[in-house]
Amino acid sequence: MVRIAIVGYGNLGKACEKIACTQDGFQLVGIFTRREPSSMKSPFGTAFYKQSDIENFKGKIDVLALCTGSANDLTDLGMRCAASFNTVDSFDTHARMRDYVTEMQRITTENGNLSFIGIGWDPGLFSLMRAVFGGVLPDGVSQTFWGRGVSQGHSEAVRRIEGVVKGIQYTVPKQEALDAARSGKGAELTTRDKHLRECFVVAAEGADKAEIERKIVTMPNYFDEYDTVVHFITEEEFDRDHGAMPHGGFVLRSGEVNGAHHSLEFALKLESNPDFTASVLMAYAKANARLFAKGVRGAMTILDIPAIALTDEDRTDYIAHTL
């Protein structure tokens, strides 16, 4: 049994809670929140605690799953918690990964803890694929495509526009770019060339739809450099068709060995992005507890963690039926 606790109670924290309460192998110590614990309710009757009280739980938690939202919150929280706990997080701010890994390495080493960083599907499984694909096929080109899936940041940007009642944005890989990548072409394609941004919007009564559309497609950083499609729909249609958070994507590598062509492809199709991310995070939380028990310490990414850490089975049995 892994004694697990969760920090943060958004989509990801809730999904982790459900896994901890319904899958074998977890004992959920509680959820730490910045909100008032007495105001919180869980369908599983989980205990809520103040995030500021977390150090009082030192020695009572095997692994902390860090599920807070923004990048700043997460790095601050990670660096604080890694001094007292083993942690897993799905930190995904590419530009700050180097600093965060370096700092977490120092903190975990000084305190004898084990932290897993960037655990999810991208970063996470996609990173693992990029590493393995690049390693075994060095003379080649890797490409990543995302979608079809909901981008939270872009959806929020759409919803901030005046006259928008409800809005959601899907990132969609362009089929022709995917086909080019699969056949080993298109190495020069940019993220923009490879993806379409598709928006579904419920406009307020009497709102100027043409103006809403213009504001979306010309929005700097978010949409202006992409091909963007805007669909206006009714609130009923929105509620019926756009309540889920699907996502997915592809990692492709295409290259040559001794003059012969080879291609590798990893494809992910997710009905619920937060539930799948939580599943990866919780699987690696168990792996964290296993490796910690074996004496492993420090800050690790999915690239550092052997796949065999994902199982409780006897090593030889597992190899015999998996290899």
Next chain:
Amino acid sequence: MVRIAIVGYGNLGKACEKIACTQDGFQLVGIFTRREPSSMKSPFGTAFYKQSDIENFKGKIDVLALCTGSANDLTDLGMRCAASFNTVDSFDTHARMRDYVTEMQRITTENGNLSFIGIGWDPGLFSLMRAVFGGVLPDGVSQTFWGRGVSQGHSEAVRRIEGVVKGIQYTVPKQEALDAARSGKGAELTTRDKHLRECFVVAAEGADKAEIERKIVTMPNYFDEYDTVVHFITEEEFDRDHGAMPHGGFVLRSGEVNGAHHSLEFALKLESNPDFTASVLMAYAKANARLFAKGVRGAMTILDIPAIALTDEDRTDYIAHTL
């Protein structure tokens, strides 16, 4: 530079030699063979040595790539070589994996060496995918499909039939089974249900083609339990269209997290099976040398080896641009 030597000079050994001679980072010490070294010729001017003299090279080789053909040869060779060298092999006899790993673990530990076992694509990359997919999506079903690709064993079985001048057999995944697996169905499908066996045969002049076909499709163990298709073609067609050794396949996993459905898929398409297998083997030969230099000893499979061992780059740099 990794000082590498190759044992065996069949398709796999030749492909490893070409990689060692054309890619950066290898210094090829030589090829060990059971044939008479003076009778051997290499397009790269590689030195050949008697396999029985291999122990004389102790201390002069960083990693030995074991590329002999049959399962018996390979386990005997592995257990002998692991006493004096670090080794990598693509041992693929599922039923004997447990014993081989156990024995190699004992030998490498006693002698302070590092052996990588079952390195290729199946076992190898496919094993890694089965482990990771199963780990992150525990409530699901995994399925492996092979092909379209040449099966050496089945091709040889076809060629042993009287009246067959040339013959080749392709294992072909059935599209409907693949579609069922992708949609999370077909868990009860057997290897037979999932694959078709397609043979291309050049018959001797005057041979009874109906009798050849009957002998193929009813051959016990090889074909009788499969759907088998036999095409008779001319020798010109055979030489023009069937000289390559393509292969590939799929690892699929489909399952649920918190009631939401998710699917993961790894697909491999290889123009040349031996060249790609050699590429994987040589990439892990470099990883072997890196981990050995860090003090790692024992017998490891692809499930035990972290992906980061596949690179020479500074760890933090590599994580920063790969994660």
